[in-house]
């Protein structure tokens with residue numbers, strides 16, 4: 528027999544505080560998400576989230592606020608609720624998306640899917656990315672560099688605001704500066720200049736061997752260092768010192784840099800940043816498979832997971 532329940536109105540029973548956020552500690556991820564989504568949502572974007580509701584007798588029950596729903600959805604991504612399948616638009620989906628392609632998998636074999644390109648900053652922040660149907664990475668290097676530059680410009684603008692606030696500048700610098708603690712706080716170290724150097728744009732774009740080509744090394748854009756062999760082979764090469772030979776080509780200069788202590792140190796930092804971003808999206812958010820179909824939607828879902836990843840980083844530092 529079906530039961531009839533009375534509607535729950537906790538507010539009138541005073542079980543909940545008037546402002547539910549009173550229960551949420553300062554700096555909690557929930558606050559970070561609410562703040563971010565509210566700042567992102569323009570009137571126009573809100574309007575595009577839902578079609579206008581029908582008027583008159585056709586109007587159904589009141590709908591949930593789309594911005595609130597988006598906030599919940601983003602928080603679910605941030606907390607990796609996706610991986611438990613607790614949030615899913617539909618119980619079943621077609622695994623064969625006509626836009627997807629057979630992609631070679633590292634270690635052998637193929638999977639049906641997309642090639643997802645992304646760029647991570649030195650602090651693992653996702654600078655941008657997109658899904659594509661290309662089975663290799665080399666032809667994506669220049670597009671990815673553009674995406675990375677666009678993202679880096681947004682990040683630079685946010686950090687430029689820190690420069691005007693001494694406390695903020697100190698906190699931000701101390702979090703990112705890779706110098707040993709003692710040198711970091713030494714009077715001779717110019718924290719403002721260091722912060723500017725770390726955050727004002729892309730220093731060097733570091734890419735794995737999949738992106739290696741003469742064209743990619745010679746293309747305009749930020750300085751780049753591209754592996755020309757497997758990581759373990761790079762480590763076995765004869766170390767080099769100082770500048771490359773004067774008549775060296777772009778490919779030779781790059782190979783030389785990879786052998787210098789500076790080049791090695793730079794390349795070593797790539798793996799934790801990029802793989803940190805990937806494991807965050809795949810393992811923590813639980814996005815191993817797109818729930819939306821089509822290339823454009825795959826990019827949207829990928830970037831949504833990237834945004835959740837960035838908010839997760841932000842929540843951890845705020």
Ligand SMILES: [Zn+2]
Nearest residue numbers: 686689699726
């Ligand atoms: Zn900063």
Ligand SMILES: [Zn+2]
Nearest residue numbers: 704706718721
């Ligand atoms: Zn520093």
